Amino acid sequence: MRREPRGSQLPKKRWIMNEFNTTAGLTLLPAIDIVDGKAVRLTRGEAGSETNYGEPVDAALDWARQGAEWIHLVDLDAAFGRGDNRSIIRKVISKARGVNIELSGGIRDDASLEQALETGVARVNLGTAALENPEWAASVIAQYGEAIAVGLDVRGTTLAARGWTQDAGDLWTVLDRLEEAGCARYVVTDVTKDGTMQGPNIELLRQVLGRTERPVVASGGISSLDDLVALRELVPLGLEGAIIGKALYNGAFTLAEALDVSGR
Numbered sequence: 022m023r024r025e026p027r028g029s030q031l032p033k034k035r036w037i038m039n040e041f042n043t044t045a046g047l048t049l050l051p052a053i054d055i056v057d058g059k060a061v062r063l064t065r066g067e068a069g070s071e072t073n074y075g076e077p078v079d080a081a082l083d084w085a086r087q088g089a090e091w092i093h094l095v096d097l098d099a100a101f102g103r104g105d106n107r108s109i110i111r112k113v114i115s116k117a118r119g120v121n122i123e124l125s126g127g128i129r130d131d132a133s134l135e136q137a138l139e140t141g142v143a144r145v146n147l148g149t150a151a152l153e154n155p156e157w158a159a160s161v162i163a164q165y166g167e168a169i170a171v172g173l174d175v176r177g178t179t180l181a182a183r184g185w186t187q188d189a190g191d192l193w194t195v196l197d198r199l200e201e202a203g204c205a206r207y208v209v210t211d212v213t214k215d216g217t218m219q220g221p222n223i224e225l226l227r228q229v230l231g232r233t234e235r236p237v238v239a240s241g242g243i244s245s246l247d248d249l250v251a252l253r254e255l256v257p258l259g260l261e262g263a264i265i266g267k268a269l270y271n272g273a274f275t276l277a278e279a280l281d282v283s284g285r
């Protein structure tokens with residue numbers, strides 16, 4: 022099924038260059054967030070709210086066995102600016118060979134970016150740096166293209182940085198700037214939903230999809246297979262993927278079941 026162009030007002034050339042693949046289904050990215058060497062889930066990103074789910078490598082091997090194409094790997098200690106989990110991250114990456122890794126947390130300058138890319142990950146997410154250091158973000162977006170995504174982590178339409186502890190600007194203003202810079206992809210997280218299993222913020226995703234032709238990955242709140250069905254309906258609008266966290270760890274459904282409904 023071919024998708025109708027969104028908005029006949031789009032310039033034709035731009036539309037042709039960015040046509041969405043509507044037959045691809047929804048790419049699923051099971052999440053492994055690491056604190057102090059362990060896989061955890063936070064509630065709304067609040068430090069200290071974590072539930073511990075054991076060894077990150079075990080989670081990665083489990084997702085890989087169930088058919089994961091991607092893993093969303095987060096160094097939460099680096100995101101909070103209180104250390105890092107680099108050695109365990111390298112271990113996860115080497116054990117999950119064949120699975121694409123999206124890595125985030127603490128990637129804020131040339132050194133941390135090079136270190137992240139050297140691990141062989143498929144792409145990295147910039148959070149804080151994209152908000153606090155626009156010139157650097159634009160330069161690495163230009164240099165690395167598809168290897169860089171930007172995480173748009175929001176409460177309402179206010180972006181959050183530094184472990185989601187600081188407000189860092191207006192979503193739409195920053196999105197316009199990143200579009201200018203040619204950002205390849207956005208990971209949109211409703212912080213107020215993250216780790217709550219209250220369902221994704223479909224309205225927010227629709228609004229973002231209405232303002233970019235770049236692929237978008239949804240994050241935060243997924244609780245059921247029905248949520249994935251609802252997100253799949255956004256694929257023709259440009260939604261590419263969904264990050265799943267607590268629902269998998271809590272056994273609401275398995276990754277294999279989720280992949281079945283994802284259309285991949």
Ligand SMILES: O=C(O)c1ccccc1N[C@@H]1O[C@H](COP(=O)(O)O)[C@@H](O)[C@H]1O
Pocket residue numbers: 054063065066067095097099100101125126127128129146147148149150172174182183184185215
């Ligand atoms: O994923 C979380 O639960 C989370 C909670 C609190 C802060 C950040 C969180 N996640 C990831 O951190 C990166 C941002 O890191 P940085 O600002 O670039 O250092 C973001 O991509 C989220 O995926």
